[in-house]
Amino acid sequence: MSNGIVTIQDVEKEYSLGATVVKALRGVSLTVEKGEFISIAGPSGSGKTTLLNLIGCVDTATRGDVVVAGKNTAQLSERQLTDLRLNTIGFIFQSFNLVSVLSVYQNVEFPLLLQDKLSSGERKKRVESLLEQVGLNTHMKHRPNELSGGQRQRVAIARALVTDPLIVLADEPTANLDSQTGQAILDLMKSLNQQKGTTFIFSTHDHKVMRYANAVVRLADGKILGRESPELAVAHAVGMDAPAAPVQAAS
Amino acid sequence: MISRTVLLLRIAFRNLMVSPINLLIGALILFGTLVFVLLGGLLDSLSRSMERSVVGSLAGHIQIYSAASKDDLALYGQFGNDSDLKAITEFPKIQEAISKIDGVQMVVPMGVSGALITSGNIIDLTLERLRDLVRARAGQGGREELTSLSKEELDAQIHAEILHLRQIIKVLRGDADRAMADMLSARAVDPHNLEALHRVEKDEFWDGFEADPLGTLEFLENRIAPIVTDTTLIFLRYVGTDLDKFQHSFDRMKVMKGQAVPAGQRGMLISDLIHEEQMKLKTARRLDKIKDALANGRVIATDDELKRFVKENRSQTRDIVLQLDALKTAEMVKALQDALGSKETELDHLLSALLDTTDENFQKRYDLFYALVTPRVRLYRVNVGDVLTIKAFTRSGYVRNVNVKVYGTFAFSGLEKSMLAGSTSLMDLMSFRDLYGYLTADKAEELKEIQKDTGAKTVSRENAEAELFGEGAEVVAEATPGIIDPDTAITSTGRRLREDDLIKRVYSQKELDDGVMLNAAVMLKDARQIDRVIKEIQRVSDEQNLGLKAVSWQKASGLLGQIINVFRVLLFVAVAIIFFIAMIIINNAMMMATIQRTQVIGTMRAIGAQRGLILAMVLIESVVLGVLFGGIGMLTGSGVLGAMAMKGIAAPNDVMYFFFSGPRLIPTVTTGPLVIALVIILFVTVASTFIPAWMATRISPLRAMQADE
Numbered sequence: 001m002s003n004g005i006v007t008i009q010d011v012e013k014e015y016s017l018g019a020t021v022v023k024a025l026r027g028v029s030l031t032v033e034k035g036e037f038i039s040i041a042g043p044s045g046s047g048k049t050t051l052l053n054l055i056g057c058v059d060t061a062t063r064g065d066v067v068v069a070g071k072n073t074a075q076l077s078e079r080q081l082t083d084l085r086l087n088t089i090g091f092i093f094q095s096f097n098l099v100s101v102l103s104v105y106q107n108v109e110f111p112l113l114l115q116d117k118l119s120s121g122e123r124k125k126r127v128e129s130l131l132e133q134v135g136l137n138t139h140m141k142h143r144p145n146e147l148s149g150g151q152r153q154r155v156a157i158a159r160a161l162v163t164d165p166l167i168v169l170a171d172e173p174t175a176n177l178d179s180q181t182g183q184a185i186l187d188l189m190k191s192l193n194q195q196k197g198t199t200f201i202f203s204t205h206d207h208k209v210m211r212y213a214n215a216v217v218r219l220a221d222g223k224i225l226g227r228e229s230p231e232l233a234v235a236h237a238v239g240m241d242a243p244a245a246p247v248q249a250a251s
Numbered sequence: 252m253i254s255r256t257v258l259l260l261r262i263a264f265r266n267l268m269v270s271p272i273n274l275l276i277g278a279l280i281l282f283g284t285l286v287f288v289l290l291g292g293l294l295d296s297l298s299r300s301m302e303r304s305v306v307g308s309l310a311g312h313i314q315i316y317s318a319a320s321k322d323d324l325a326l327y328g329q330f331g332n333d334s335d336l337k338a339i340t341e342f343p344k345i346q347e348a349i350s351k352i353d354g355v356q357m358v359v360p361m362g363v364s365g366a367l368i369t370s371g372n373i374i375d376l377t378l379e380r381l382r383d384l385v386r387a388r389a390g391q392g393g394r395e396e397l398t399s400l401s402k403e404e405l406d407a408q409i410h411a412e413i414l415h416l417r418q419i420i421k422v423l424r425g426d427a428d429r430a431m432a433d434m435l436s437a438r439a440v441d442p443h444n445l446e447a448l449h450r451v452e453k454d455e456f457w458d459g460f461e462a463d464p465l466g467t468l469e470f471l472e473n474r475i476a477p478i479v480t481d482t483t484l485i486f487l488r489y490v491g492t493d494l495d496k497f498q499h500s501f502d503r504m505k506v507m508k509g510q511a512v513p514a515g516q517r518g519m520l521i522s523d524l525i526h527e528e529q530m531k532l533k534t535a536r537r538l539d540k541i542k543d544a545l546a547n548g549r550v551i552a553t554d555d556e557l558k559r560f561v562k563e564n565r566s567q568t569r570d571i572v573l574q575l576d577a578l579k580t581a582e583m584v585k586a587l588q589d590a591l592g593s594k595e596t597e598l599d600h601l602l603s604a605l606l607d608t609t610d611e612n613f614q615k616r617y618d619l620f621y622a623l624v625t626p627r628v629r630l631y632r633v634n635v636g637d638v639l640t641i642k643a644f645t646r647s648g649y650v651r652n653v654n655v656k657v658y659g660t661f662a663f664s665g666l667e668k669s670m671l672a673g674s675t676s677l678m679d680l681m682s683f684r685d686l687y688g689y690l691t692a693d694k695a696e697e698l699k700e701i702q703k704d705t706g707a708k709t710v711s712r713e714n715a716e717a718e719l720f721g722e723g724a725e726v727v728a729e730a731t732p733g734i735i736d737p738d739t740a741i742t743s744t745g746r747r748l749r750e751d752d753l754i755k756r757v758y759s760q761k762e763l764d765d766g767v768m769l770n771a772a773v774m775l776k777d778a779r780q781i782d783r784v785i786k787e788i789q790r791v792s793d794e795q796n797l798g799l800k801a802v803s804w805q806k807a808s809g810l811l812g813q814i815i816n817v818f819r820v821l822l823f824v825a826v827a828i829i830f831f832i833a834m835i836i837i838n839n840a841m842m843m844a845t846i847q848r849t850q851v852i853g854t855m856r857a858i859g860a861q862r863g864l865i866l867a868m869v870l871i872e873s874v875v876l877g878v879l880f881g882g883i884g885m886l887t888g889s890g891v892l893g894a895m896a897m898k899g900i901a902a903p904n905d906v907m908y909f910f911f912s913g914p915r916l917i918p919t920v921t922t923g924p925l926v927i928a929l930v931i932i933l934f935v936t937v938a939s940t941f942i943p944a945w946m947a948t949r950i951s952p953l954r955a956m957q958a959d960e
């Protein structure tokens with residue numbers, strides 16, 4: 001295994017719920033290379049979100065190493081973890097998580113303001129170009145609650161990408177969208193991945209979504225079952241998930 | 252950095268719009284700030300105007316008095332008593348030391364005290380006049396205006412006074428008859444008095460006057476004068492002071508009637524308010540008050556107080572009737588009959604009719620009263636030019652009588668109607684010292700010398716009374732105080748001469764400075780230096796062993812000076828309660844808001860916001876809330892104050908004249924309360940939000956991943 005952009009080695013994650021200990025991840029190893037468009041799939045409770053949290057530096061492993069962009073997260077302070085998130089990772093959330101009191105433009109600008117690296121002119125150019133890429137340059141002054149779910153997720157995608165991060169993490173990005181809108185979002189993500197070479201890691205338990213990935217990492221009960229092609233993964237997934245709808249082709 | 256602050260402000264403003272509870276908090280902060288700025292501003296203005304009143308009327312900027320005094324100095328009295336101060340005898344030294352302090356303009360020696368003055372009843376006064384006339388006729392001296400009269404003129408005046416006395420006796424007899432007619436009050440009439448009245452009513456009694464005028468007068472004095480009980484005791488509070496310095500230092504003081512006391516001379520200026528309120532003929536005073544009230548829009552028909560005044564005026568005509576002799580009575584009856592178109596022949600009924608004032612006829616009757624009645628009677632019990640006999644208990648426990656000439660009346664401009672400022676009259680230092688009766692060491696020595704020379708007895712305190720009233724006691728009197736009561740000791744003629752002499756005498760500044768005083772006002776060039784100069788005075792006093800205590804005008808005015816502070820404390824308590832409630836609500840609201848915004852805050856943390864930013868975000872939100880609504884409160888408060896300043900606030904009553912330092916309070920908007928308000932708001936908002944803000948910083952970025960609950 002080469003030194004990927006994300007390297008996870010024998011990682012265990014335990015949550016303690018009172019006296020009992022829940023083992024969310026039990027010895028997971030995974031390498032993600034730059035530019036991958038990778039899906040983490042598995043049934044509910046299998047540990048998808050837990051894994052993304054570790055990669056996203058919002059949580060640390062109980063045991064094992066998580067190395068993101070060359071940094072071992074276990075050795076970083078809270079402050080350094082925050083900086084790492086700000087500068088190398090973009091987040092897309094299942095429920096969009098936009099700041100409702102800020103406009104579309106301001107939501108996208110937010111991470112740039114946190115970084116405080118660019119002048120306001122550069123920021124403006126950057127934000128506008130991203131909003132154009134997600135097709136929302138006409139809605140810059142809107143508030144999130146004036147947008148549809150799909151539009152909101154586009155704003156979230158623009159926000160995740162505005163800092164030009166190495167990795168974009170998306171935890172079930174289409175779960176709150178109808179399937180058509182979901183597909184459009186995945187198309188957008190995919191095209192951005194192809195244009196910019198940004199690494200995308202997204203979780204799903206929906207095999208329609210898995211199809212978009214270059215590779216699918218299948219999780220079950222806190223363990224990686226394997227890293228497979230989407231077709232294989234979908235075939236495996238049919239057996240364990242709810243009755244599959246007729247498979248639709250990716251765009 | 253700047254753009255990040257802008258972002259946080261933007262978030263803060265927008266979050267404020269979202270939550271309706273912020274309106275409640277805002278309203279509370281607005282109200283609290285408004286109350287604080289408005290009432291605080293009013294209190295500040297009040298305090299400043301009161302400062303003008305106190306500083307300008309009696310206290311000066313700083314008061315000094317002996318540190319060994321029993322009481323603290325309370326210039327306006329404390330619980331109705333004057334404070335017991337230890338006398339200061341080294342004024343020249345003190346003055347020199349304090350005048351050297353930078354910023355001191357003048358040191359004005361003072362002593363506040365009070366005494367009863369009797370303005371004798373009408374029969375006393377008439378008898379005294381008659382006695383003077385008789386004495387002048389017999390060539391026994393007396394006032395110049397009498398001794399210069401011819402015998403015929405004196406005879407005529409004596410005759411007129413006799414007629415007046417007989418008129419008074421007739422009125423008294425009438426009173427007694429009426430009392431006898433009533434079974435209940437009949438017992439109250441002393442048969443002894445009745446017998447005396449019967450006797451002096453007869454012509455035979457008066458036929459004997461020429462044979463023995465003084466004996467006749469003595470009988471009247473002993474038997475008839477006591478029947479008239481309307482002797483008035485007037486309590487006169489006075490401040491003994493260096494009158495020239497006083498007039499220069501307290502430039503709001505103005506002479507209302509008469510003139511200032513000539514430089515260096517003995518004499519007094521009576522407070523014009525006391526002169527009007529307590530020394531004026533009651534009927535005239537009531538008419539004045541009704542006139543004032545009508546000018547202020549009140550009406551007799553519906554106003555209980557004014558109705559009472561009219562009723563009292565109608566029934567209490569005796570004060571006037573008693574003052575007139577037969578001649579004047581007849582004159583006035585005629586004049587009133589003409590004026591009122593009445594056929595009534597009894598003067599008291601005519602007066603009663605004249606004084607039956609209504610809203611319609613008031614002005615006419617008022618003018619008639621002042622045209623027909625007042626020229627024929629004594630309008631004031633004490634007039635400019637009178638020599639008042641002031642009785643006071645000296646420090647050594649004796650009653651002393653000191654005669655002081657009244658040169659005029661005075662008031663402090665703007666405070667003409669204020670009883671607080673106007674309750675104190677002014678007296679020269681020499682007379683004050685006589686009344687105070689303190690013996691300085693060298694004066695005592697001097698007195699001893701004189702006594703040795705004349706072979707007079709030294710009167711010890713214990714047996715003074717026996718000595719003084721004992722047979723042939725011969726005691727020396729001294730203008731400067733001693734423990735001897737000179738009035739009792741010297742024969743009347745001698746006394747009179749000596750007093751005339753005293754009244755005319757001009758004292759040097761050294762004589763004025765060299766003697767006892769109780770306190771002194773220190774006038775400054777700049778009122779803002781009070782604290783510094785007080786410290787300096789204390790230091791100088793310690794260095795030179797002067798034993799002084801220096802206090803600000805505020806402290807010196809006793810309870811009065813504390814009133815504003817009491818109100819200020821009340822205001823602070825009220826505002827503190829308002830802001831405390833605001834703090835609790837802010838704390839709760841921000842706690843709720845933080846819990847509600849868990850996901851947003853988690854998201855911000857996840858995408859790279861440090862804890863500090865979250866802390867700032869929550870704090871800024873309530874600071875913005877506070878400053879925004881507090882700002883509106885400040886603007887409104889200042890606006891209202893400004894609007895009030897345009898017209899001023901009218902003093903609702905005479906007491907407030909003092910606090911308003913005039914008829915109107917002109918509030919001023921100062922930055923002081925605004926700055927304090929801002930500090931309070933910042934403190935309140937930050938302190939009340941600190942816990943929720945800290946809580947917010949503890950929200951884990953993991954919360955971003957979790958679906959909304």
Ligand SMILES: Nc1ncnc2c1ncn2[C@@H]1O[C@H](COP(=O)(O)OP(=O)(O)OP(=O)(O)O)[C@@H](O)[C@H]1O
Pocket residue numbers: 015016017022023024042043044045046047048049050051205
């Ligand atoms: N904060 C937590 N405290 C305790 N247990 C947790 C916590 N987060 C996750 N778990 C447990 O860890 C396991 C893995 O959870 P995780 O959320 O990673 O699953 P998931 O694959 O994302 O499921 P879903 O598809 O429902 O989102 C589950 O058994 C879950 O109950």
Ligand SMILES: [Mg+2]
Pocket residue numbers: 048049050171
């Ligand atoms: Mg999950």
